[in-house]
Amino acid sequence: MAPLLAVRDLRQRFDVSGSIFDRLRIRNGRITAPRRIVHAVNGVSFEIARGEVLGLVGESGCGKSTLAKTVIKLHEPTGGAIALDGEDITQHDFHRMRPIRKKMQMIFQDPYASLNPRQRVRDIVMEPYLENAAGPVPDVAERALALLAKVGLGREHADRYPHQFSGGQRQRIGIARALSVGPDLIIADEPVSALDVSIQAQILNLMMDLKDEFGFSYLFITHDLSVVRHISDRIGVMYLGFMVETGPKDAIFENPLHPYTQALLAAAPVLGTPLPPAADAIKGEVPSALNLPTGCPFRTRCPLAFDRCAVERPELKPVAGGHSVACHLHDGGIAAA
Amino acid sequence: MTALAQRFLASELFHNYRRNASAIIGSLIVLFFAGMITIGPWVVAQDPYDVAQLELLDSFKPPVWLEGGSPQYWLGTDGQGRDVLASIVYGSRISLFIGLTAMIGSCLIGTTLGLLAGFYGGRLDSVIMRIADIQLSFPSVLTALFLMSAFGTGVEKVLIALISVGWVVYARTVRGSTLRETQKEYIQAARVSGLPNAKIILRHVLPNVLTPLIVVATIQVGTFVLIEASLSFLGVGVPITKPSLGLLIKNGFDVLFSGLWWISVFPGLFIMLIVFGINLLGDFLRDELNPRLK
Numbered sequence: 283m284a285p286l287l288a289v290r291d292l293r294q295r296f297d298v299s300g301s302i303f304d305r306l307r308i309r310n311g312r313i314t315a316p317r318r319i320v321h322a323v324n325g326v327s328f329e330i331a332r333g334e335v336l337g338l339v340g341e342s343g344c345g346k347s348t349l350a351k352t353v354i355k356l357h358e359p360t361g362g363a364i365a366l367d368g369e370d371i372t373q374h375d376f377h378r379m380r381p382i383r384k385k386m387q388m389i390f391q392d393p394y395a396s397l398n399p400r401q402r403v404r405d406i407v408m409e410p411y412l413e414n415a416a417g418p419v420p421d422v423a424e425r426a427l428a429l430l431a432k433v434g435l436g437r438e439h440a441d442r443y444p445h446q447f448s449g450g451q452r453q454r455i456g457i458a459r460a461l462s463v464g465p466d467l468i469i470a471d472e473p474v475s476a477l478d479v480s481i482q483a484q485i486l487n488l489m490m491d492l493k494d495e496f497g498f499s500y501l502f503i504t505h506d507l508s509v510v511r512h513i514s515d516r517i518g519v520m521y522l523g524f525m526v527e528t529g530p531k532d533a534i535f536e537n538p539l540h541p542y543t544q545a546l547l548a549a550a551p552v553l554g555t556p557l558p559p560a561a562d563a564i565k566g567e568v569p570s571a572l573n574l575p576t577g578c579p580f581r582t583r584c585p586l587a588f589d590r591c592a593v594e595r596p597e598l599k600p601v602a603g604g605h606s607v608a609c610h611l612h613d614g615g616i617a618a619a
Numbered sequence: 620m621t622a623l624a625q626r627f628l629a630s631e632l633f634h635n636y637r638r639n640a641s642a643i644i645g646s647l648i649v650l651f652f653a654g655m656i657t658i659g660p661w662v663v664a665q666d667p668y669d670v671a672q673l674e675l676l677d678s679f680k681p682p683v684w685l686e687g688g689s690p691q692y693w694l695g696t697d698g699q700g701r702d703v704l705a706s707i708v709y710g711s712r713i714s715l716f717i718g719l720t721a722m723i724g725s726c727l728i729g730t731t732l733g734l735l736a737g738f739y740g741g742r743l744d745s746v747i748m749r750i751a752d753i754q755l756s757f758p759s760v761l762t763a764l765f766l767m768s769a770f771g772t773g774v775e776k777v778l779i780a781l782i783s784v785g786w787v788v789y790a791r792t793v794r795g796s797t798l799r800e801t802q803k804e805y806i807q808a809a810r811v812s813g814l815p816n817a818k819i820i821l822r823h824v825l826p827n828v829l830t831p832l833i834v835v836a837t838i839q840v841g842t843f844v845l846i847e848a849s850l851s852f853l854g855v856g857v858p859i860t861k862p863s864l865g866l867l868i869k870n871g872f873d874v875l876f877s878g879l880w881w882i883s884v885f886p887g888l889f890i891m892l893i894v895f896g897i898n899l900l901g902d903f904l905r906d907e908l909n910p911r912l913k
Contacts, residue, residue, distance in 0.1 A: 396804035410812035606739035
């Protein structure tokens with residue numbers, strides 16, 4: 283069966299050079315107007331099956347959020363292809379995206395910025411549904427209350443405004459909004475990272491309960507490894523806009539292959555045990571997405587980098603059982619050596 | 620309605636208002652003028668523009684407390700025997716009508732342009748904002764004076780002149796807030812919901828950029844009353860048949876140094892009073908509605 287979401291070689295670049303006057307530079311006595319291009323997503327491919335949760339991890343600024351927002355077409359992709367349910371939506375304009383909105387929804391990171399402060403809760407949660415409804419909806423009030431009940435809010439909450447709620451409650455409202463159209467895929471962009479730790483588990487459990495009830499899939503973006511371990515079926519690890527490793531949750535956690543994944547997992551503290559020595563392995567800063575390194579994007583910080591890493595960019599290649607890695611160390615002969 | 624009134628009485632705005640003397644004075648002055656322009660014409664004894672009611676024998680009467688003053692004319696009369704107080708009541712109506720109408724017109728045009736510039740950005744934004752910059756580089760009285768010299772006198776021409784200098788401040792304020800609001804995730808959520816741009820602007824952006832405009836709009840009424848008075852005083856404002864407060868000052872100005880001071884001075888005091896009241900109220904609203912000052 284075809285996957286629900288298939289992303290092929292997706293690229294997203296942003297020209298941040300501004301107007302011609304901002305670009306003008308004098309270099310070596312010559313006037314130039316260089317462009318500044320942010321390479322946010324650089325050829326990422328992945329698939330999500332029905333009912334599956336793909337957790338996307340990586341440090342801040344690695345292009346996770348941009349990838350999510352490109353998949354849902356908040357940004358127009360620079361290259362590659364996005365297929366939802368077998369339908370290529372890469373080039374879809376506003377009108378052709380309309381039926382897609384019912385299949386794909388999003389939960390946002392900041393529960394304080396993602397709700398319009400001037401809208402009542404009942405209007406917020408029903409907005410996607412009403413916008414995509416074929417005709418008038420006579421039972422809009424009942425539907426709103428039913429949605430709120432699904433996320434654990436009562437009818438007394440329906441007429442309030444967002445500022446009257448806590449962060450966790452606001453995120454519940456955001457989840458209800460995404461649910462209103464009955465989507466097949468929900469893209470969750472760091473949905474709990476802005477919440478208190480004590481609230482995070484509640485919201486995660488709610489999200490998993492809803493998934494079990496409705497059977498949709500998640501593309502779950504986070505930088506928190508314990509969150510990703512809790513909810514994911516499969517995991518993708520991103521670095522500087524590249525997917526460096528992907529595979530089933532257990533394979534990634536038990537047998538991480540990419541040096542970046544290894545360092546990432548080692549750096550996550552476990553209560554009661556001292557950090558392993560590999561936790562210090564990542565040195566230096568993430569390179570600028572304006573100026574990507576040649577070859578492997580991770581080579582500037584990789585403790586195991588060798589000559590080939592500087593000249594050839596590693597491809598994401600399968601190693602075993604749906605586990606893929608983009609690293610020359612695991613590329614046939616050299617890995618053995 | 621009572622629920623709304625109760626919410627207002629319990630609000631922070633009302634709480635601070637009750638403890639702010641200048642806000643109370645300002646709103647009382649504004650209320651006084653609101654009463655004056657609505658029921659004033661039925662209170663004063665005379666319609667100064669109905670020639671049948673004028674007595675030429677009563678011309679140049681001083682205010683009632685001076686020697687020769689008549690209790691019929693509290694603030695004295697002008698050269699045609701018009702009651703100065705009645706003239707002020709009728710003149711305030713014209714001044715405030717012009718101030719309010721021009722404010723509403725500027726607000727509508729400026730807000731629309733600011734929303735479009737801030738939301739769509741790009742070339743549209745550049746064009747609108749460059750026009751606004753050029754407009755702002757000239758003092759607004761000068762621009763209005765120039766426009767009026769080209770148009771000639773007339774209430775509707777004053778309105779056009781005031782609106783063409785007044786829209787800029789709304790456009791800039793709204794553009795700034797729009798840029799800030801469109802960065803927020805609820806706008807992205809609206810896009811993901813499939814809302815077309817027009818609905819996003821009207822339902823999501825507009826309600827969130829309106830608050831700072833209340834302050835701008837309040838203070839602008841006062842500014843417009845002043846500009847209109849300047850124009851009328853210089854003879855390029857309203858026609859003689861519709862004398863605003865500014866035109867009343869001009870009418871009395873010729874005889875000001877003959878000791879007949881009351882014809883000019885009282886309309887002048889009323890202009891001062893209304894602008895003072897509006898600015899007190901505007902300052903209070905600015906302090907209350909600006910989140911950065913909290």
